Amino acid sequence: MRGWFIPVVLLVAAIALPFVVPTYYVQFVSKAFIMGILAMALNLAVGHGGMVSLCHAAFFGLAGYVLALLSPGYDPASLLLTLPAAMLAAAAAALIIGALALRTRGVYFIMVTLAFGEMLFFLFHDTGIAGGSDGAYVNAKPEIAIAGHQLLDLASPMAFYFVVLFFLIATVAILTMLVQSPFGHALAAARDNERRARSLGFPIYRIRLIAFVVSGAIAGLAGYFAAAQFGFVAPQMLGWHLSATVLVMVLIGGLCSVTGPLIGALVLIVLEEVLKASTDYWKLIEGLIIIVIVLALPGGVRQLWPMIFGERSEERPVRQAAPSIVEGRNG
């Protein structure tokens, strides 16, 4: 019973939330959910695939730019056309970068993804595409309209919230299915012992590449809604500082579950909000907190839960299958 009780309570709370809190918080939680989607997408590569990527912000930002470029002036773009286009662009970028970066391992992989991510950053920063370093505006939020009749308009914060919530649940569902499928087990096997998985006949390179592309496409989904929410895209959206921040979210939430990074995203975003409100030097404090978390809780904030609430068995099969890559030695 416990297996579905907590998710259902959380879901009911999430649906009830916009009816009881002010609009500002509805937008804030939408933003947190978008970052949660991004963090969960990244964790498919990092936690489940063992690929520490520092270029997911590039996929995120690229999708945002696709929305900005496809938006017709001051009219709303069609969600049904632009969202697949944005995700496709992110997936294509992930395919090219992944195909090259996956020729390398470990620390090389980190450096190569970082460098290619920055290449996309410079592409939008230095050239005239979509306003260069000034960024570009998404003047009207996307909509779904059939024959001129508007069915869904993302301009309303409430509608936006529910659309994001829908995609958040869809992301959790897809990632859970993927991780528990034979494909997901093969991916985890390749992470835990590449040589053994290879000798068992798994096409490691292809499995990792597919996971990387799916992860990039979902990061694009998050980027699309981030651009739609802020109504603005800038090259900083593609920068590696965002990639690293999302990695922090993943680490806070723990690498071994699908929804952990979502919790990590919520924790980090609330933390940033509190710090920004209380001090000018919030980055200093945030940096110190990151260092403490990394050194003290390598398994994520979830490590605190058993200490606070007592031991609790984990239902997720991934957990049992995977000795956390953080604890393993890769040196």
Next chain:
Amino acid sequence: MDLVTFGVQLLNAIQYGMVLFLVASGLTLVFGILGVINLAHGAFYMLGAYLAYWIAAYTGSFWIAMVAGVVIAFVVGLVLENVFIRRLYGRDHLVQVLLSFGLILVIDEAREILFGKDVHSVAPPAWLSGSIQLTDNLSYPVYRLAICGFCLIVAALIFLVITRTKIGMIVRAGAENREMTRVLGIKFDVVNRYVFAVGIALAALGGIVIAPISTVFPGMGDGMLILSFVVVVLGGIGSVAGAAVGALLIGLTDTFGKVFFPSVSSILIYVLMAAVLLWRPNGILGRREV
């Protein structure tokens, strides 16, 4: 392009590559010996440039700024190794990435508290501030030539230390097989600390020598970090000679890319990196995976 312009561009390329080499060799040494990937390396390059600006403005001497900047970076490196980096040995790369990202945030904010976030420029030493007249309308700044010479001397020193001294032997052995070297009785605790401090000092030195020909600005470390990574990927991790080859390749590609293909120059080095990855995934001078 006539021969003189070509020569000037070639000198620019070499000078750029040499500074890149200073910074990237620090990064590759730290990775090769400590097995730690340090994203905060670029932050120390930025810190070096700000220290040069600050000390030079305070004392009026670029040379004092240079020596003091390197010494400060070295000491900061010793302290950081002792407090944080030491805890990363043998840990997963993800942990190293995130800890050094936390360090970047702290260093950036510390820089803002200490030096502000203004853009500054630093004057080169008086006797190096002139320029050599090449033709009627072309001249070359002496300071850029001096950088070439200075970096060559530093590079020669690094190579001498690594190939000819006992310390260098330990460093090479450590990069080759850390466990075996430890078994043979080498105390890596001490070696690690000094290698890390030297790596940091090299990054800061790069920032100091570049300060008079570029502007000193808060985001300068980020660009340098990415370039250093590309250099290390090109040359092969842990190989100082590889870093030299990679740095010169980047210097040439970037400088001549800007001359011949100005519209795509910013992505040329990444195309070069992609090509090297297709050809030799472990870098030009990197060892093949066993």
